[in-house]
Amino acid sequence: MTEILHVDLPERSYPIYIGTDLGDIFIEVTSRLRRDGRRVVVIADQTVARLYPDLLKRVVALGGKPLLLPGNERTKSLAVLGKTYDWMAGEMLDRHSIVFAIGGGVIGDLTGFAAASYLRGLDFYQVPTSLLAMVDSSVGGKTGINLPSGKNMVGAFWQPRGVLVDTAFLEKLPARQFACGMAEIIKYGLLADADLFHQVERTPVWRWNHPGLPALIFECCAIKASIVAHDERETRPSGGRALLNLGHTFGHALEKVTSYKGYGHGEAVGLGLVLAARLSQKLGWLNAKEVERVEKTVHASGLPVRLRQPVAVSKLLAAMKLDKKVRDGKLRFIALRAIGQAETVDDVPEKTIRSLWLQAGAR
Numbered sequence: 001m002t003e004i005l006h007v008d009l010p011e012r013s014y015p016i017y018i019g020t021d022l023g024d025i026f027i028e029v030t031s032r033l034r035r036d037g038r039r040v041v042v043i044a045d046q047t048v049a050r051l052y053p054d055l056l057k058r059v060v061a062l063g064g065k066p067l068l069l070p071g072n073e074r075t076k077s078l079a080v081l082g083k084t085y086d087w088m089a090g091e092m093l094d095r096h097s098i099v100f101a102i103g104g105g106v107i108g109d110l111t112g113f114a115a116a117s118y119l120r121g122l123d124f125y126q127v128p129t130s131l132l133a134m135v136d137s138s139v140g141g142k143t144g145i146n147l148p149s150g151k152n153m154v155g156a157f158w159q160p161r162g163v164l165v166d167t168a169f170l171e172k173l174p175a176r177q178f179a180c181g182m183a184e185i186i187k188y189g190l191l192a193d194a195d196l197f198h199q200v201e202r203t204p205v206w207r208w209n210h211p212g213l214p215a216l217i218f219e220c221c222a223i224k225a226s227i228v229a230h231d232e233r234e235t236r237p238s239g240g241r242a243l244l245n246l247g248h249t250f251g252h253a254l255e256k257v258t259s260y261k262g263y264g265h266g267e268a269v270g271l272g273l274v275l276a277a278r279l280s281q282k283l284g285w286l287n288a289k290e291v292e293r294v295e296k297t298v299h300a301s302g303l304p305v306r307l308r309q310p311v312a313v314s315k316l317l318a319a320m321k322l323d324k325k326v327r328d329g330k331l332r333f334i335a336l337r338a339i340g341q342a343e344t345v346d347d348v349p350e351k352t353i354r355s356l357w358l359q360a361g362a363r
């Protein structure tokens, strides 16, 4: 069965289809677009293309060869963005062409930004294939690439025309990547929905064909859609879309300092959630028992709760200061008033953050 959720925005509302076999919807959507005379092209994760040859055949039947790219952070770079523009030019895309991004968050972020900027903006669809992309990155319109100075430093808010979430893709997703998706699911529970957190606390490990998985994904997308609908461009001075960054100020710094090799994005976020919970305890908001529940749930989902190797705390702090969430030179954090309720905090002393990193195994 396919569920449809709408992201309601003033100018670019769009549907998210969530189901267990959306092959038919993919065909229906692309056929409709082609009947309207629109050129449909695909940028896909090369691993996904290899694992799902039927999908590739369907894509090739649309006309034209897809651009296949590796699903790793190095793809979110100026060099690969340039290659993508060259491919778009070679395919002679015009302003009515439409691009499908089939892959994890890396392919979605890069394709979305290429679509946002090529010919001053092309329509695009997201077909997320990792759990993380299904519950988070494919929804909400944040697109972009990394710079050597930091993650997601160049990008645009560019909403997709639609999102097709097909849980059948998860069958071959490696367990480690599945766990990365769980980090974002735990994040949603912690920031907005205590029942969702309890659900994952009770069942931290999910399989691709668990009958409850589509509903879990729906719940996360619904939380994100509602937050994005109220603060599409993250302009609210407090709360709003920034809350979705729970655990991310820590996580992005760790990813950068370990050159995007040591930890998957979701793994870095998982550890970031634990640090955000400990920060909340230092603020007097969570108690020790609640922090322990967060840590246990993150751990049971297959995510790190300590650094795997010691990392210099000075490097982590320097990376945090370059984060986009810095406002007027002050580090900005999301902390938990309670499980299921997050708030922005601006005035956390550096020594507090340093001590959290040291407790997590930094040197």
Ligand SMILES: NC(=O)c1ccc[n+]([C@@H]2O[C@H](COP(=O)([O-])OP(=O)(O)OC[C@H]3O[C@@H](n4cnc5c(N)ncnc54)[C@H](O)[C@@H]3O)[C@@H](O)[C@H]2O)c1
Pocket: 045, 047, 048, 051, 070, 071, 072, 073, 076, 103, 104, 105, 106, 107, 109, 129, 130, 131, 132, 133, 136, 137, 138, 139, 140, 141, 142, 143, 152, 169, 170, 171, 172, 173, 174, 177, 180, 264, 265, 266
């Ligand atoms: N735009 C946003 O709002 C937003 C939100 C969260 C994260 N992100 C970004 O998303 C990225 C992380 O996304 P990700 O975790 O999906 O990473 P990813 O795209 O690197 O995918 C992870 C791995 O899974 C593989 N893979 C993907 N789908 C598969 C499938 N169906 N079967 C087998 N293997 C598959 C990929 O090849 C890759 O090796 C980061 O760059 C992060 O910054 C963006």
